[in-house]
Amino acid sequence: MIVLGIETSCDETSVSIVKKSKNDEKGNILSECTLSQIKKHKKYGGVVPELASREHSKTIDKLVKKTIQSSSISINEIDAVAATTGPGLLGALLIGTNYAKAMSLALSKPFISVNHLQGHVLAPRISQNINFPYLCLLVSGGHCQILLAKSFKKFEIIGETLDDSVGEVYDKISIMLGLSYPGGPIIEKLAKKSLGEFKFNLPKPLYKEKNLNFSFSGLKTSIRRIIDKGLNDNQKYDLANEFQNVIADCLLSKVEMSIKRLGKKKIKDFVLSGGVASNEFIRKKFKKLCEKNQLSFFVPEKKLCVDNASMIAWAGIEIIQKQKCHSKIHLPPDPRWRIDKL
Ligand code: KG4
Numbered sequence: 001m002i003v004l005g006i007e008t009s010c011d012e013t014s015v016s017i018v019k020k021s022k023n024d025e026k027g028n029i030l031s032e033c034t035l036s037q038i039k040k041h042k043k044y045g046g047v048v049p050e051l052a053s054r055e056h057s058k059t060i061d062k063l064v065k066k067t068i069q070s071s072s073i074s075i076n077e078i079d080a081v082a083a084t085t086g087p088g089l090l091g092a093l094l095i096g097t098n099y100a101k102a103m104s105l106a107l108s109k110p111f112i113s114v115n116h117l118q119g120h121v122l123a124p125r126i127s128q129n130i131n132f133p134y135l136c137l138l139v140s141g142g143h144c145q146i147l148l149a150k151s152f153k154k155f156e157i158i159g160e161t162l163d164d165s166v167g168e169v170y171d172k173i174s175i176m177l178g179l180s181y182p183g184g185p186i187i188e189k190l191a192k193k194s195l196g197e198f199k200f201n202l203p204k205p206l207y208k209e210k211n212l213n214f215s216f217s218g219l220k221t222s223i224r225r226i227i228d229k230g231l232n233d234n235q236k237y238d239l240a241n242e243f244q245n246v247i248a249d250c251l252l253s254k255v256e257m258s259i260k261r262l263g264k265k266k267i268k269d270f271v272l273s274g275g276v277a278s279n280e281f282i283r284k285k286f287k288k289l290c291e292k293n294q295l296s297f298f299v300p301e302k303k304l305c306v307d308n309a310s311m312i313a314w315a316g317i318e319i320i321q322k323q324k325c326h327s328k329i330h331l332p333p334d335p336r337w338r339i340d341k342l
């Protein structure tokens with residue numbers, strides 16, 4: 001089974017070809033080409049939707065050709081074409097989806113509609129044996145959800161943010177500090193320089209509440225007030241460090257609560273996924289949490305944490321192999337497609 005995947009939900013144009021052999025549980029990425037638009041959006045401090053659509057339409061065709069050329073397979077060997085059809089920016093989704101649909105019609109091969117979040121949650125299964133049901137914390141620029149992955153297409157949201165996502169807060173704090181976009185890797189670097197001299201007593205929103213939800217907008221406002229007073233470099237490092245600790249504490253406490261509620265009989269594996277999962281500090285904290293709770297810890301390799309088409313092609317493989325009627329070629333992309341409504 002060879003699937004070509006296309007991802008254009010936000011600011012990365014990505015194309016990938018993934019192969020899965022019949023008797024193998026895992027997949028093999030034959031080639032992946034990703035073009036980040038970060039440079040184009042940087043000066044605006046975030047993604048500009050219209051600019052994103054224009055860039056996707058400029059590059060998608062070249063990228064598909066390049067991916068096929070570097071995969072050592074011919075276009076006729078592709079068994080299906082998968083694309084992210086939501087959630088994401090509508091204009092951006094339309095470029096990838098329409099390209100994939102046209103390709104599927106031209107090749108007379110099935111078109112597979114993939115939910116972007118489903119791609120993130122299934123991503124580590126490309127290279128690791130993870131059994132359903134498993135618990136997953138999805139932390140990206142657009143989402144922060146605790147999920148119970150019951151099968152390749154059944155996901156229950158058991159907790160989520162009531163306002164901002166974690167990635168969004170990282171990005172906004174970076175801009176508040178006069179730094180660049182995306183903020184995640186920048187704040188992570190700053191925090192590493194901290195000597196722990198200054199304390200800011202940042203709030204931990206909903207930390208003590210018994211529900212499984214998060215809220216990060218109040219934390220962002222507190223940090224804005226601190227930054228507005230003016231900070232020297234050492235204070236900036238310490239603020240970044242304290243911020244990461246607060247974020248990790250909030251995430252860890254709710255995930256641990258979820259583990260306790262589900263019980264060890266129900267789940268044995270935990271997956272950390274999404275762009276924020278590429279953060280070393282957060283990865284280490286969750287590894288420890290899993291050891292403490294006797295769960296196996298899985299996280300995709302860093303390039304599969306941030307947006308990429310390999311996770312879309314892989315989800316396409318899981319769908320086509322297990323779901324009889326998967327064709328949604330007649331449906332337009334859905335910018336607000338929820339993972340629990342597949
Ligand atoms: O999954 P992703 O690539 O796109 C969405 O689906 O949203 O996630 C992007 C987010 C951005 O907010 C970015 O700042 C964050 O992931 N991110 C990180 C790191 N690398 C990327 N956050 C924290 N630490 C990182 N190292």
Ligand code: ZN
Binds near residue numbers: 120140274275306307
């Ligand atoms: Zn994503």
